[in-house]
Amino acid sequence: MRQFLRAKGQHPDAIVFFRLGDFYEMFYEDAVRAAGILDIALTSRGTDPDGNKIPMAGVPHHAAAGYLAGLLRHGEKVAICEQMAESSSARGVVPREVVRVVTPGLCLEPDALDARAENFLVAATQDGGVAALELSTGTLRACVLELGPQWVGELVRLDPAEVLVESGARELEALCKQCLPKSALRSVGLPPDAQRLNEWLSAEQAAELSSKAPAARAASLVLDYAKKHKADSPIHAATLYAAGDRLVLDDAAVRNLELVRTLDGERRGSLLHLLDDTKTAMGARALRARLLAPLTDLERIRRRHDAVELFFADARSRDQARARLAEIGDIERLSVRTAVGLANPRDLGVIRNSLASAAALHRGLSARPGSALDDSMASLEGVDLCTDVLDLLQAALVDEPPAIERQGGIFADGHLAELDELRTLSTTAKDILLDLERRERKRTGIGSLKIKFTRVFGYYIEITKSKLDAVPDDYVRKQTIANGERFITTELAELQDRILHADERSRALESAAFADLRKAIGEQAPRLHRLARVIAAIDTSATLAEVAQRRGYVRPDIDSSRTLFLEDSRHPTVECFAAKDGFVPNTIELDPEATRFMLLTGPNMS
Incomplete structure (x- = not known):
């Protein structure tokens, strides 16, 4: 209980998920609050110093993501307190630490995220700075706006899961409560040296954001909040933008035009529901972003139209591309989970399969007959397909990796020589023992020699009384039985240790090797992120072409x-x-x- 109280003291405003074996347990007020929200049983465990029962509620570890999502929907923070060692190897109490704090805007759990929409943590400062962090995709954007309709319109467009307002900004808080009733709202103080961004961003990214002081302060506010909550996800893209680059749609326009939701709050019946036939989660998020922030620059609009027309005019290429896109997983979010060490073997398998399909997509589009619209596919020229990452994953992983790394069965045969030896030993132990038995019979001349096994004594060589005079000097007596003796040799003892611990060692070896593989792939997250953006743009264009062909839409002529x-x-x-x-x-x-x-x-x- 001391460990729980220490974790709670570190994060007093969060519900602590305290790992006990196969469950996350909650105690005291956390248990009462969570039981009411999640509709789970409220029990008790022990008593406090005053003799009162300590409230307790728990959720299974393997199903925790669904319960976590329920708490986040209610605006709660959840501190994940994990066991830092296996109970079998720990001396005394198993050490536990808070490894991360999940909030509505700082979430990487797939089950708690809408795969087809961005999940923003937005910060707003009194001087007009607005910064939006999308932790699950590793992107940060910031701008400066005057307080008023444009400011409200931008926040409504971002539709954040969580909003941080600079302490003391009462007017901003009131506006947020009014225009963002579903967002978790928190008042947060600016960190010291609020414009120092180099701690979180590259020198180039920091310099760009620092050119606008209010935007830099908002970015510092959101990044400092993420750091305090142990959300140290890498930032792949950090940009300064001007709201004027897009058509500003205020709250009333977004709501009454039913762009992403109907007036009843349903997705079905909205314009997004009609148009969204994207094949990838990345494409779905990109399409949604386009609807909520239409371009105002004529040339950029025309380039987008060119890309749609290219797929509209070439039905065969469109169908082939969409078939390949359907095979591609959410590598944008998976790359972030990999970089922070949360990806499991199955996630890396999805990245591998997606990269293979992305390469096939690139080959198919590159083989098209040329046309006047080829400039719209300029993003394909020189695109980094991360072939080295694909080669590494194809060489390392089995065809269908497991979801849990501790289960083993992650790596393909031939990838790790030591693992191959352990696997061979585990599956051919009987043949190895029979071979040793034959060699010992030949060496000793004892035809009745047998190698046997019991749970108590392990493996041993059994010699009958009549043959004891032929026992070699290197045989060590282990036990005397009624009709003979049981012996052990150095070779049999070593073989026994290898056989009995082969599965355990192979799982430990795979777990360590998987951590190294995940780290290596995580270091390539920026490249995977850039490829994901290219795939998203292709998916969006192909989808709009498909919908246009299906519903008889035509390309508009746009001028000034x-x-x-x-x-x-x-x-x-x-x-x-x-x-x-x-x-x-x-x-x-x-x-x-x-x-x-x-x-x-x-x-x-x-």
Whole structure:
């Protein structure tokens, strides 16, 4: 209990998941709070100094992710206190330490994250700095905004899971409560030397963010909060952006246009639900981000349209690309889990398979006949496919790696010579013992010599009384029995140790080797992240082309004029979800030099 109280003292505002064997236990007020939220049994364990029963609640270790997600949805922090040694090898009380603190905005557990949406921790300062950290993808972005509609619109667009407001900023807190009712809100003080970012970022990244002091302070606030909660995930991309680079959509526009959710809060029926036929989680997140932050630069818009048109015009390439994309896992988030040491063998297997499919995707797209739209695929030129990472994983892992590293069975035959020897010993122990028995019979001339095994004495050589005079000098007597003697030799003792501990040693060897492999792959996380972004862009373009072909959409002509002309236009979501008898197309023309105003009326208008 002292260990629990020490962990709780270090993280008083968090629910402590205290590892006891196969369970995470919670005590005192943590247990009461968690039992109410998770609807689990509240029991007790022992008594406190005053004789009162200590409340206790627990969840199975193997199913903890689901319970963790439930607590995060209620805005709770959870401190994970793990056993730092195996109970079988520890002397006295097993040491335990808090290894990380999970919050709604600092989460790497797949079961607690929406794979198709970003999970932001946002910090806001009184001088207009806004920083958004996406821990699971290793990205940080920051900007400077005036307090007002644009500031509110940006936070609504980010839709953060958790918001940090600089201490004393009452107005910001009030706005956050109003426009982000579902986000966990915390008031946090700025760290000392708030503009020093080199501790967390590269010199280049820090210099870019430091060029805008409010943005640098917001970034320091969010990074310092992450560090205090032991969320030391690497930052692959840190950028300073201007809100003017995108079309600013305020809270009312996002809600009433039903871009990502309907007015009832459901995803089904929204524009995102209609368009999102992406094949990868990375593509889904990229598409959502595009809908919430439309570009304003004409050239960039046209390049995106070119990429969509390329896939629209070439159905065969589109189908082949989407088939390959469906084989690619979420390497963006898996690379972060690998870098922080949370990835399991199955995760590395997903990265391996995804890299193989990414290489096949690249070959297929590179083999297309040339067209005037090839510039839209410029990201494929010189893309780093991480072939060395793929080669390492293909050589190391079995076809279907296990989810738990302690189970063994991670590495392919031939990858580790010592592991191969242990496996051979474990599977062919009977043949090895028979071979030794034959050699000892030949050496001693005792035809009745037998090698046997008992749980108490282990392996031994049994010699009958009539043959005891032929026993060699190197035989060591182990036990006398009614009809003879039991002996042991140095070779048999060594063989016994190897056989009895082969499985244990092989699991320990695989566990250590897997930690080394995971570290090596984690060091390549920035490269995997860059490849993931390229894949996301391809997936988004191919998906929009697929939806356009399926629903009969056309490419718009975009220019810098103020004229809007829509011929036989159809409202996408109304046509799909509400127009049971078919949608009647409408033609609309608005021109500053002609029709500048239009009044729309209907049966529900007043």
